[in-house]
Amino acid sequence: MSQTAGGPLDIESMLRLALAPVEPPAALRVRVETRLQELTDLAVEELDSWELSSMRDPRNWARPVVATAVGATAGTALVVLRVRQQHRKRQAASRNPLDLAQRTLKAASTEARRLVQR
Amino acid sequence: MDPAHKARLDREFSDLYRAHLRDVYSYAYYRIGNHHDAEDLTEQTFLQAYRHFERAQAESDGRPLRPWLIRIAHNLAANLYRDRSRRPQTPIDDTTELRTQHTTEDLVEGRDELARILHSIKELPDERREALIMRFALGMDNREIARAMGKSDGATKVLLHRAIKQLEGIVTAA
Numbered sequence: 001m002s003q004t005a006g007g008p009l010d011i012e013s014m015l016r017l018a019l020a021p022v023e024p025p026a027a028l029r030v031r032v033e034t035r036l037q038e039l040t041d042l043a044v045e046e047l048d049s050w051e052l053s054s055m056r057d058p059r060n061w062a063r064p065v066v067a068t069a070v071g072a073t074a075g076t077a078l079v080v081l082r083v084r085q086q087h088r089k090r091q092a093a094s095r096n097p098l099d100l101a102q103r104t105l106k107a108a109s110t111e112a113r114r115l116v117q118r
Numbered sequence: 119m120d121p122a123h124k125a126r127l128d129r130e131f132s133d134l135y136r137a138h139l140r141d142v143y144s145y146a147y148y149r150i151g152n153h154h155d156a157e158d159l160t161e162q163t164f165l166q167a168y169r170h171f172e173r174a175q176a177e178s179d180g181r182p183l184r185p186w187l188i189r190i191a192h193n194l195a196a197n198l199y200r201d202r203s204r205r206p207q208t209p210i211d212d213t214t215e216l217r218t219q220h221t222t223e224d225l226v227e228g229r230d231e232l233a234r235i236l237h238s239i240k241e242l243p244d245e246r247r248e249a250l251i252m253r254f255a256l257g258m259d260n261r262e263i264a265r266a267m268g269k270s271d272g273a274t275k276v277l278l279h280r281a282i283k284q285l286e287g288i289v290t291a292a
Contacts, residue, residue, distance in 0.1 A: 012254075012282065015235060015250060015253075015254040015282075015285075018232055019148060019239075019250065019254040019255040020255070021141075021144045022140070022143060022144045022147045022148075022255075023140060023143075024157075024160065025157065028143065028157045028160060028161070031157070032139070032160065032161050033135075036131075036135070036164065036168055039169075040128055
């Protein structure tokens with residue numbers, strides 16, 4: 001795959017930016033985990049002769065894990081962190097996808113500029 | 119089924135879910151183009167995966183199960199389109215996170231290019247768009263993408279190359 005870094009158009013870098021991973025909403029986590037737990041419980045009921053306690057432990061289902069690997073510089077990490085902290089506000093204020101993407105870029109630009117000015 | 123075996127499967131599925139919820143959601147979101155349907159697709163993907171987890175695990179021969187999960191999502195998304203007989207409303211209605219390192223100038227100059235990328239991705243054939251989503255949104259390597267799409271490693275490499283070239287052409291011409 002060709003890299004065009006430094007060229008007029010670094011398409012792969014732009015793709016990484018445009019297709020950044022999307023964090024699932026907290027409500028979705030609850031919904032999916034509830035449904036999965038229901039499925040587990042159904043299976044347990046069908047197997048009533050079994051030892052239920054070993055299968056019904058709700059701790060088996062995941063809780064949100066707050067662990068973000070930051071492989072960039074501390075400055076960039078700070079920019080990303082601040083931009084992400086403001087994401088919900090931008091999402092609420094945005095009119096459409098492009099508007100949100102532009103707001104995100106603008107916020108990152110502002111944060112980066114603040115760091116540079118320090 | 120032995121209760122201890124069942125308990126172990128549930129634990130392992132829970133690990134799989136934790137590890138790949140974001141991957142499945144990201145795929146679903148970029149594939150479908152709106153959060154509502156992406157949430158439904160993600161939920162259905164994990165429910166279906168749970169039902170077939172034991173067999174998939176046995177057949178995986180120790181290989182990672184992410185491609186299998188994405189393949190389920192892919193099939194469900196295809197069914198969704200078939201049922202509704204419609205295309206995605208928009209390929210992207212949100213961009214939530216910056217992962218790469220940028221200078222201020224990069225970001226300012228990149229705004230127009232990002233807009234072009236966002237508009238151009240939807241012009242790609244589905245298969246090419248999916249390959250790009252797997253590579254750039256999920257960070258999957260060629261082998262994983264090949265497994266998810268049911269293709270050979272070589273065919274996947276060519277697919278990705280052509281997808282990027284075509285996108286580059288669209289963006290440049292825009």
